[in-house]
Amino acid sequence: MTRAIAPQSVEPVMQSGDRRGWRAPLSRWASEPFVHFLLLGAGLFGAYELTQTRHAPLKDRQQMVLERGDVEHLRSGFAAQWRRPPSDSEMQALVDDRLDEEILYREALALGLDRDDTVVRRRLAQKTAFLLQDVASLREPSAEELAAYRSHHALRYVQSPRWSFEHIYFSSASRRDKAERDAVRVLETLSSASARFDVETLGDASLLESHQHDQSETQLRELFGPDFASSIATASAGPVGEWTGPFRSSYGWHLVRLQARADVPRENTGELEGRLRADWGEDQRRALNAQTMARLRARYNIVVNTSSTP
Structure with missing residues (x-):
């Protein structure tokens, strides 16, 4: 005869099976070395965060003083911009912003951010050079x-005298040995009584303006070269308003029409x-x-490594 099994005896067996079902993977997971490493790292990170978020003891805090002059500078700057004095809340916001800026600045220095930024380095060097000037x-x-x-x-x-003139440029770079001959041909055309030309369309483009005003011989030497400056000084003895040349410069050849000459003042x-x-x-x-920089350099043992190998 078959004996019936009581229903309540089945549930404990099933619960026991369930516990064994999830405990086995958990046991295997907990025995992995990688898991131990993660748990250890999480613990260390939590401990670090806990210690960093606590307020530092008063004796270990950095001193930060906002002087009365600094506060008044903030107040006057606000008044100059907005045409009225700041309210109490606005003044507090200005002070807070100034303090935050100083804190971030100090933290940036502590992290060495000033050493990796070319613009910051150059600016600091310029300010230091200004302060070191022995005025x-x-x-x-x-x-x-x-x-x-x-x-x-x-x-x-x-x-020296100063001259105002118009010139037409013929590039030696583009025309090579034809530059002077082309200038002569254009001069002959311009000299014709019946010729009417827009001189802006003649010659070659140049970075030098076609109309030069009130230029001294020294300035002409710097702009066009010594040969051209000497030629203008000689040609200025001739009539005003006529095309002359060609005159050689550092860049090519030029036709020149003198417009005005001012004597030595x-x-x-x-x-x-x-x-x-x-x-x-x-x-x-x-x-x-230069003397100051020489003294500063004497404080350093300077090594410049020009080797291409590490």
Whole structure:
């Protein structure tokens, strides 16, 4: 005879089977070394976060002082922009922003962010160079020193006539040995009494403006080269308003129509002395800056590795 099984005896067996079903994978998972590593890392991270989020003891905190002058500078800056004084809440916001900026600045320095940014490095170097300028040691030059300085740099202060003219450019780079011949041919055309041309369409394009106004011989030497400057000085003795040339420059050949000539102005003693003093002072600053940099370099053992191998 078959004996019936009570229903309540089945449920414990099924529950026991279920516990064995999920305990076995958990046991295998917990025995993995990788899991131990993750748990250890999570614990360390949690401990670090806990210690970092706690407030540092008062004795270990950095001192940060916003002086009265700094606060007044914030207040006056707001008033200048908005045409009214800031309210209490606005003033507090200005102070908070200033403090946050200082905190972030200090944290950036602590992280060394200033060392990896070319713009920041250059700006800091420029500010330091300005602060190191020994301006206090500059003195007023004597009359003898100014005279000697002018004699040594005579070309800077040469008084010369000035010319205004129009020119047509023929490039030696593009036309090569044809540049001068092309200029001569165009000059013959321009000299014809019946010829009417738009000179802007003749010749070649140039970075030098076709109309030059009130240029000295020194300026012409810098722009066009010494040969061209000498040619203009010679040609200026001729009639005004006629095309002449061609004249050679550092870039090619030019046809020139002189429009105006200003004679050598009478030397203004006051203006000249002012220029001399300013130039003398600038040269003195450069010399002092060079001496300062030499002293700073002496503090360092400088090594420049030019080897291509590591």
